[in-house]
Amino acid sequence: MNYLDQLEAESIYIIREAYGQFNKPVILFSGGKDSILVTHLAMKAFLPGKLSLPVMHIDTGHNFPETIEFRDDFINKYQLNLIVGSVQESIDQNKAKESAGKSNSRNRIQSITLLDTIEKHKIDCALGGGRRDEEKARAKERFFSHRDAFGQWNPRGQRPEIWNLYNGRYNEGEHFRVFPISNWTELDVWRYIKRENIQLPSLYFSHEREVIFRDNSWIPVSEFIRISEDEKIIKKTIRFRTLGDITITGGIESTASTIDEIITELAEFKRGERGNRSDDKTSDNSMEDRKKEGYF
Amino acid sequence: MELIRISTAGSVDDGKSTLIGRLLFDSHALLEDQIENILKASKKKNFEGIDYSLFTDGLRDERTQGITIDVAHLYFSSPYHKYIIADTPGHVQYTRNMITGMSNADIALILIDIKKGLNEQVKRHIFIAHLLKIPKLIFCVNKMDLASYQEESFLKIVKEFNLMNNLLDLREFTFIPISATNGANVVSISSKMPWYKGKSIIQEIDEFEIVETNKNISKRMPIQCVINSPIGEATYRGYAGMLTSGSFKVGEEIIVLPTAIKATIKSIIQNGINIQEAETGSSIAIELDREIDISRGDMIAGITLLPINSNEITTTICWMHEQPLSILKKYILKIGTKETQCIVSNIISKYNNDFDQIILAPKEAGMNEIATISIKTANPIHFDKYVSNKNTGRFILIDPVSNDTVAAGIIE
Ligand SMILES: Nc1nc2c(ncn2[C@@H]2O[C@H](COP(=O)(O)OP(=O)(O)O)[C@@H](O)[C@H]2O)c(=O)[nH]1
Numbered sequence: 001m002n003y004l005d006q007l008e009a010e011s012i013y014i015i016r017e018a019y020g021q022f023n024k025p026v027i028l029f030s031g032g033k034d035s036i037l038v039t040h041l042a043m044k045a046f047l048p049g050k051l052s053l054p055v056m057h058i059d060t061g062h063n064f065p066e067t068i069e070f071r072d073d074f075i076n077k078y079q080l081n082l083i084v085g086s087v088q089e090s091i092d093q094n095k096a097k098e099s100a101g102k103s104n105s106r107n108r109i110q111s112i113t114l115l116d117t118i119e120k121h122k123i124d125c126a127l128g129g130g131r132r133d134e135e136k137a138r139a140k141e142r143f144f145s146h147r148d149a150f151g152q153w154n155p156r157g158q159r160p161e162i163w164n165l166y167n168g169r170y171n172e173g174e175h176f177r178v179f180p181i182s183n184w185t186e187l188d189v190w191r192y193i194k195r196e197n198i199q200l201p202s203l204y205f206s207h208e209r210e211v212i213f214r215d216n217s218w219i220p221v222s223e224f225i226r227i228s229e230d231e232k233i234i235k236k237t238i239r240f241r242t243l244g245d246i247t248i249t250g251g252i253e254s255t256a257s258t259i260d261e262i263i264t265e266l267a268e269f270k271r272g273e274r275g276n277r278s279d280d281k282t283s284d285n286s287m288e289d290r291k292k293e294g295y296f
Numbered sequence: 297m298e299l300i301r302i303s304t305a306g307s308v309d310d311g312k313s314t315l316i317g318r319l320l321f322d323s324h325a326l327l328e329d330q331i332e333n334i335l336k337a338s339k340k341k342n343f344e345g346i347d348y349s350l351f352t353d354g355l356r357d358e359r360t361q362g363i364t365i366d367v368a369h370l371y372f373s374s375p376y377h378k379y380i381i382a383d384t385p386g387h388v389q390y391t392r393n394m395i396t397g398m399s400n401a402d403i404a405l406i407l408i409d410i411k412k413g414l415n416e417q418v419k420r421h422i423f424i425a426h427l428l429k430i431p432k433l434i435f436c437v438n439k440m441d442l443a444s445y446q447e448e449s450f451l452k453i454v455k456e457f458n459l460m461n462n463l464l465d466l467r468e469f470t471f472i473p474i475s476a477t478n479g480a481n482v483v484s485i486s487s488k489m490p491w492y493k494g495k496s497i498i499q500e501i502d503e504f505e506i507v508e509t510n511k512n513i514s515k516r517m518p519i520q521c522v523i524n525s526p527i528g529e530a531t532y533r534g535y536a537g538m539l540t541s542g543s544f545k546v547g548e549e550i551i552v553l554p555t556a557i558k559a560t561i562k563s564i565i566q567n568g569i570n571i572q573e574a575e576t577g578s579s580i581a582i583e584l585d586r587e588i589d590i591s592r593g594d595m596i597a598g599i600t601l602l603p604i605n606s607n608e609i610t611t612t613i614c615w616m617h618e619q620p621l622s623i624l625k626k627y628i629l630k631i632g633t634k635e636t637q638c639i640v641s642n643i644i645s646k647y648n649n650d651f652d653q654i655i656l657a658p659k660e661a662g663m664n665e666i667a668t669i670s671i672k673t674a675n676p677i678h679f680d681k682y683v684s685n686k687n688t689g690r691f692i693l694i695d696p697v698s699n700d701t702v703a704a705g706i707i708e
Contacts (some may be wrong), residue, residue, distance in 0.1 A: 005440045139352075158393070160392040162690075165691065167692065167701045183380055
């Protein structure tokens with residue numbers, strides 16, 4: 001079997017296990033390529049039947065307009081159920097507080113909204129698009145990753161995960177995060193997207209955009225960031241390697257405007273995928289710390 | 297190109313993380329920013345040059361304590377294969393994480409420190425690799441630089457292993473003298489050990505090919521879920537699962553277990569597409585020619601070479617929990633997609649810590665011990681012996697109170 005077929009079969013196996021073991025599994029959907037891939041695989045897993053799992057979007061309110069447009073078209077096209085958790089609502093209800101600072105990032109407080117939404121909808125399993133090659137703390141994650149009643153990940157005490165026997169048992173109030181594409185690399189994802197002709201938001205392909213240079217990457221200009229006087233707005237031809245909160249997602253200079261060009265570009269790349277996200281640059285432990293708090 | 301899964305093994309500080317870092321570095325699988333970060337971190341630790349082990353220790357506790365606690369997964373390709381490497385912890389306390397990493401491996405890289413030889417923990421890992429029947433074992437005798445790259449020291453280790461192997465009777469294995477920090481015999485052959493005529497680690501793994509031992513023997517598909525979908529007036533009803541061994545064809549007669557009702561395959565759907573034949577390892581949905589009550593936990597099997605059906609099994613387990621195995625307690629046994637309650641009716645024997653003696657009728661089996669036990673299940677289960685079919689010959693035990701996975705077992 002070709003490795004893409006092996007990865008696909010493994011992911012579908014995991015998705016079906018999640019469906020078979022949990023009462024209310026949902027798919028975490030950010031509008032980024034990894035969550036689109038998970039949704040695509042989940043649809044395949046139940047063909048010729050319909051995908052019955054809802055998709056859940058944690059809306060920071062600081063979105064790329066393209067992402068929201070893509071999300072709504074996607075939901076419509078495949079007739080999926082959408083659950084939205086709103087970070088703005090969490091802020092209005094005084095459950096979360098925005099961090100000060102110029103990026104005005106809502107990245108960290110997303111976890112509060114995420115856990116709230118999980119509780120509100122009695123969700124016991126959230127399928128995410130996390131991949132082990134993204135980041136060092138993620139490289140340690142199980143396929144079936146237990147979260148305690150506070151939504152916390154305990155990296156020191158993970159359950160052993162032997163063979164393909166996934167233990168999804170939990171006590172009241174706890175839940176699981178399940179990562180069906182754990183073993184895919186960024187390049188695998190792109191090769192598969194090409195093979196399957198999967199549609200993506202236009203942001204992944206090179207385009208001209210107003211940006212500022214901040215924290216070593218090109219941050220898009222939007223109504224949500226505060227631009228200081230010494231930061232200059234310029235036009236650049238860029239694309240995004242990951243999509244997240246618009247205030248912290250940096251683009252890379254690129255002319256790759258097709259999937260083939262992206263694959264060629266990636267093969268020559270010298271820097272990691274998350275290198276342009278300021279949330280991951282805070283410290284060597286930033287991902288682990290956020291994951292412990294319940295982050296994706 | 298196929299995916300090959302590799303796992304490291306060996307005691308603490310034998311150089312597992314260093315070896316993986318070196319393997320990735322020398323095969324140019326590392327990114328500039330990764331190298332920059334590690335250079336910075338190495339400097340902070342007053343390490344001269346690059347501390348290769350820092351590439352895999354990803355948790356804060358691991359970095360501050362300088363040990364590996366849990367498995368890290370790393371990815372790289374050579375012109376021959378795509379690799380997934382599980383870098384596992386060596387510390388005895390984290391043996392369960394080592395088993396997690398090794399359980400799916402095609403190749404195990406077992407590190408032995410030339411200065412320490414085969415200590416208890418290395419022996420435990422070798423024993424576990426033997427138990428799991430990992431298709432290929434590569435013993436990497438590391439830190440050859442500390443033994444002036446001398447052949448005698450290397451041969452001493454080989455001899456030590458041969459002694460242990462009298463009991464295990466392993467046949468498929470390779471010994472390679474290496475220096476992980478210097479990259480000797482990791483990717484390229486080192487000129488420092490002209491007496492070594494074998495291959496480097498990367499050559500060994502590149503030449504490896506998966507032999508489908510499960511092909512065309514027994515046909516097994518544990519059911520994960522049922523897919524219902526209206527098609528016009530009728531309803532499609534498919535049984536979804538992964539074909540873990542053998543192959544199935546449309547029109548073939550099969551048997552559904554545990555009901556033992558026979559039926560014929562009407563259609564096979566893979567990724568929404570009708571196919572005529574499914575091969576081992578594919579995730580599919582099978583439609584049958586008649587209505588049968590089938591649900592998650594059942595199994596579709598070929599009509600010849602049926603699995604064993606019993607509520608009593610004899611098995612070798614590795615106990616993975618701080619709380620020792622209790623013969624008074626109920627556990628949940630999970631095999632394939634089926635779960636059933638069980639009790640341990642008897643601890644027949646266990647191995648001593650050097651794995652050269654069998655202790656008969658021990659009182660208990662504690663964390664990291666390997667024991668042979670009898671299990672009685674509440675409902676009969678269908679299984680194979682691990683030697684004849686890995687996928688349906690293995691299980692885990694779960695503590696129903698804590699929900700922790702407490703043991704991994706293979707059926708004899
Ligand atoms: N002299 C020497 N030291 C080594 C070699 N390989 C690893 N080490 C050192 O052994 C120590 C433990 O290595 P590490 O990779 O963390 O071991 P692990 O616990 O098995 O992952 C570190 O200080 C390494 O620098 C080698 O080939 N020669």
